Amino acid sequence: MKKIGVFVCWCGLNISRTVDIERVIKEVSRHPQVVVSTDYKYLCSEPGQNLIQKYVEENELGGLVVAACSPNMHELTFRSVAQRCGINPYLCEMTNIREQCSWVHDDREEATHKAIDLIIMTVEKVLRSDPLYSSTVPLTKKALVIGAGISGMESALDIANAGYEVSLVDKRPYIGGHMTQLSETFPTLDCAQCILTPKTAEVARHPNIKILPYSEVVEIKGYVGNFEAKIKRKATYVDWDKCTGCGICVEKCPQKTYSEFERGLKERKSIDIPFPQAVPFKVTIDKESCIYLKKNKCGVCAKICPAEAVDFQQQDTIIEEKFGAIVVATGFELLEGDDLAEYGYGKYKDILDGMQFERLNSSSGPTSGKILRPSDGKEPKELVFIQCAGSRDREKGVPYCSRICCMYTAKHARLYKQKVPDGQAYIFYMDIRAGGKGYEEFIYRSVDEGNILYLRGQVSKVFEEDGKLMVWGMDTLSSKKIEIAADMVVLANAMIPSQGSKLLASILKVGTDEHGFFQEAHPKLRPIESLTRGVFLAGCSQSPKDITDTVAQGSAAASKVMAMFSNDTIKVEPVVSLVKKEDCSGCFACEIACPYGAIEHEEYKGRQVAFVNAALCQGCGSCTVACRAGVVDLMGFSNKQILAEVEALLWK
Amino acid sequence: MEIVAFLCNWCSYAGADLAGTSRFKYPANIKVIRVPCSSRVNPTFILKALANGADGVMVSGCHPGDCHYTTGNYFTRRRLLLMKRLLEFTGVNPDRVHLYWISASEGTKFAEAVKEVVEKVGKLEKNPMSSIEGEIRYEKK
C-alpha cells in the first residue's frame, strides 16, 4: 500500500471559518495509510506548493490528497506539483471542501464531519489509483476551415501565415460570407466592401490556402490530429479553369430566378456571378431554375461562351483529404417565417429584414444605394424599425438576445437620414445593448445626427392600410399606444445558426446548444474549443456576435490550431476506457453506448473483441456500464476506485 | 441520514460548485462522488451504496440534449428507470433514488434538489442496512 499525504487548505478564512481544520487533520491522521496529515493557509501559493514537496521528499509519499477548493479550480495545479515531486499526477486527487462544504453549510460540527468523510473517501480512492501516462499520436499539420465568412477567412489567413496549409470550404460559390452583403459597418461606418475585398483577395492568392467554394463537408472520420474528411464539390456546370468571368452568358441567359445575395429584392439570372467583387469571379449555374438542366432546352450560355467553359455534364465530385484540426465558422442566418407573422413579414413587400435593408443601402445593391420602397419605388418618408423581432421571445422566436441588432438598427436609421433628409426614423426597442468599444457613443451620435425617435416598447401588429403600413406599438415610457402609418418597416430579425449546422455538428460529432449553435467546451474559459478535441469554433457558428468579435474568435481559433501544429505529435489524455480483452465476449454493447466511435474491433485468440482507440475516447465511461460482463473500465474513475469511495463514505 | 450523490463533472458538479460560489445553503447529509458523466454511474454503485446503508442516492447529469458527451445522459435516464423498477421489485423503496438534470449554471437548482432529496428520503424509514454491523473503518493508530 502506498503512503498517502493529506494536505488541508484553509483558503484563508474561506474553509477554516466553517471547518475545524485542526480536528480534520487529527481525525484523518488516524487512517493507517495516511502518514502525513497537515494544513496550510494557502496551499496553491508558492510556499504551499513547496510545503507539499518537502513532505513528499521527507516521507516518500506515494499518493497525495489535497483537500481544498473544487478540482475544477486547482486540480491541474496540484497534479503538476505531484509531477514535480516525482509522483504520477493521477495519484494526486483533490477533495472539494470549499465549494461543496464550507461555503454551503453553516453548522461547524456538520461541516467538519463532512470534510473528514470526504477526505477519507479520497484517500481510499487514491489508494486504488494507478499511475496513468499520456500517449502520443502523430499529427497532420493541415487545417480544414468550414465556412469562408469573415471569421473563417481570418482563421485561414492566420494559420496559413504561420506556414501551415489550409483548406477553406464554403457552401456558397464565393468567399466572404454575409459581410459581402453589408453596406457600411458600425461603429465607424466603414464601407464593408472596402475593408473586406482586400481580405478576400489575400485569401484567394495565398499559397497556403486552398479555397473550395460551392462545397460541403459530407463526412469526417478519425480523430484529433488525424481527421479524414470527405468534401463534396457541387457541380457548377461551368469549368472554372476555363471561365474568365466575362459575363456574356449572364447577359444572354433568358431565365430569371430568386437572388439569395439580394435577398429577393432583385432577380438574378440562372447562370450568374453573385456580385461584381465576387471571389472567385466565376459563373455558376443554378440547377433548380436552368432551362437546359430542367427541360433540356435553351443552352444559350454553352453556345455563346467564348471560352467553351459551360459543361452541362459536370457532376458533383468528392475530395478526400486528411487534416489535423478543424475550425467551424459556419455563421448565421436570419429567422424567417411564421414566427414573425404579427409583423406582416413575408406578406407585405415594404416590410424588410435587416439584411434586405443592407442591400437597399448598398451602392451595388438593387437600387444602387437609394432607399426606395420595393412595392412602388417611392422614397419612404416615415420609416419604422422594429428591434428584437423574434429575439428575446421565448414564446415564438428565440429566447436569446441577437446582440448586433441595437447597433445595426441605429446605423440603418442614421444612413437612412443621410439619404432621405426629410424622412423620419422611428425605432421600437426594449433595451439598448451597446456594450462595445465606441458603441454607446455611436448610438447617441446616430440619435443626434439622424434625429431618430426611439420608442421604448414592442410592436404588436403591422398591416397594410390605405397604401401605408399601419404599425401598432407601445411606448411604455409614456404608456401611450403608438400608431404609425409608415411607408416602410424594417425588422431586426433574430439571428439563428445557419442552415445545416445541426447536420454538420453530427458529422463532426460535436454538440450544439438548445438553439443549434455549436457548443463550446466551457462558456467562460474555453469558448474557442468544441467538446471534441481538435475541432475549434469561430464566429456566429458558436453564438451571435458582431464582426469585431467574430474576427477575434477567428484568430483565436487559428492560434489554437497553430499551438497544436507547433508539435510533431499530439498528447492523448489517459482518462480513457480500457477493455480486458481476455474476458471480452465480443457483444459490442459498448460500441452502441460510445458517442465517439472509439470502440474498435480487434482479433484476440481467434475471436473479435472490443478495443478502445485511446485517441478517440473522451473518457465518459458510458461503455463501462453498457458492458454486461464489466470488463470495460475507465482509467482514473475505475470501478474499484468509485466503489472504494462509496464504501469509505458509509463506514461506521 | 447519509445521501450519496453521483454528479457528472461537466454540468452537475459545476452546478454544485456554483451553488458554493453563490453561497446557497443546503443540508450536509449529501456527499458527492465526481464522475465524468452520469452514464458512468453503474447501477452497481447505487446498489452498493444502498447495501452499505446509504439512505438515499442522488444522480445528476446534464440536461437531456446537453450532455457533454452528446448522448450519455440518455443512457442514464433509461438505466435509472429500469433500476428503480428493479428496486421496487426487490422491496426497496424506489424513492431512495433520485435522478436530476442540473446544468453548470443552475446553482440554485442544485441546492433546491438537495433539499428535496433530503426531504423525500427523510420521510422514509432509516435504511435498515445501516444498522447492520459494517466493516470497521480502520484500525486506530
Add this chain to the structure above:
Amino acid sequence: MKYSYFPGCTLHEQSKSFNQSTLASSSALGIELEELKDWYCCGAVFPLRADDIMSLLSPVRTLIGAKKEGKDLVTLCAACYQVLKRTNYLILEDREKREKINNYLEEDYKGDVKVLHLLEVLRDNLGWLGLREKVSHPLSGLKVAPYYGCLLLRPAKEMTFDHPENPTIFEDFLKSLGCDVPDFPYKTECCGAYLGATAKDVVSQTVYNILHGAQKRKIGALIVSCPLCHYNLDFYQGELMKEKSELTPIPIFYFTQLLALALGLSTEVCHFEEHRIDPLPFLGVIK
C-alpha cells in the same frame, strides 16, 4: 361520415340561421351530424382561474356524453369550440387537474374525444377541391372576407385550429365556394365579445374599426363562425349606422349560410329574417 353534433345554447335557441343552414348543408354534403342525446351548456367562457374546477365539469360531462356515442364531436360556435377543445387539452396535459375533475364525476374522462370544427371536417374529409365539385351555384363576384375573431384561434397551442396571425382555413373555404377573398387584417381583431351590456363603447369602437377596415377594402360581406361575433357585427352595425354616415351596410353571414347558398339549397334554411343588416341586396350581385 357520421359525427356527434354539439349545437350549444345559442344555436339551439336563437341562431336558427346558423343551426339550420349547417344541418341542411351538411346533409347535402353527406356529412351526418347527429345531435348529442345528452349535452349541457359549455359555460360559454373557458375558466381562466387556476382554482376554478367547477366550471370545467359541465364541458367534461358533454365530452363524456360524446365518448359514449363513440364518434368525433363536431361543433360550430366559436365559444363552444374553444371551451370544449381547451377542456380536452387541459384534461390531457394536466394530470393533477384531471384527477381533481374526475373526483367530481361518476365516471373518469381521459380526454379521448376528438373535438372538431365543421371547417376541419370539410377540409380533412371532403377536401377543398371536393367541396368545389359539390358547389352548384358558385358565389363568383362576391367579395367576401372571413372574420375569425378570437376564440377559434387563440391560444394557438391549445386550439391548434390555424395559425393565430395568418389563418387561411376560412379563405380556402370561401375560395372553394367561388368567392373573391381579399386581404383583411382585421380578421383576427376582437369584436368586443360580451362587453356589450357593461361596456357598450368598447363594442361600438371595435365593431366600427372592423367594419370601417372592411369598407376601405371594398369588402361586401363578412363571414363568421360565432353567434356573438355575428350579433356584435350585425346588431351594432345597425346602431352605428344611425350615427356614422360614412358607413355602408356590410351584411354578416354565418359561413354555413353561404355554404347552403352555394350548394343551391333553399334560402329558407338561412333564416335571413334574423339579420339586422339585410343581406339580400348584396346577394343580388351573384353572377
Add this chain to the structure above:
Amino acid sequence: MEIKATLIRDELYKEIEERSDQKILNCYQCGKCSAGCPAVAFMSLPPHQVLRLLQIGSNEEVLRANSFWFCSSCFTCASRCPRSIDISKVMEALRFLLYRKGITPLSQDMLDEELEKDTPQQALVSLWKKST
C-alpha cells in the same frame, strides 16, 4: 413611493399569482400586450402597467383600475407575449378578487327586456360568468 420586501410580495400579490398561475415578475415590460389590446383606449391602466404596478407592489392602485372590466378575454395579449405570460389569466384573477368583494360592473337594470330578447345566450352566460 417606499418599497420594502414585505410590501411588494404581500398576500394579495401571492394570491394573484396563484389564482392566475402566472409569474408576474416574468414580464419585461415590452408593452406588446397593450399595443395589441382592442380595449386599451378604455382602460385606466394599460395591461403592461397592471403588471408593472403589481411588480412594484402597488396592488391597491391596480385594484382601483377599471382595466379588467374592459378585458374581453380575446387572448391577443397572451398569444403575442414574448415572455409567455397569459395576461388574460391575470385579468381574470383580478376580476375575481373584486367581485369577491362585491364589486361588479353588472347592475339589475342593465339588461332591458328588449336587449335580453336579442342578445345571444352565449353573451349573457359569458357576461354573467365574467362579472360575478
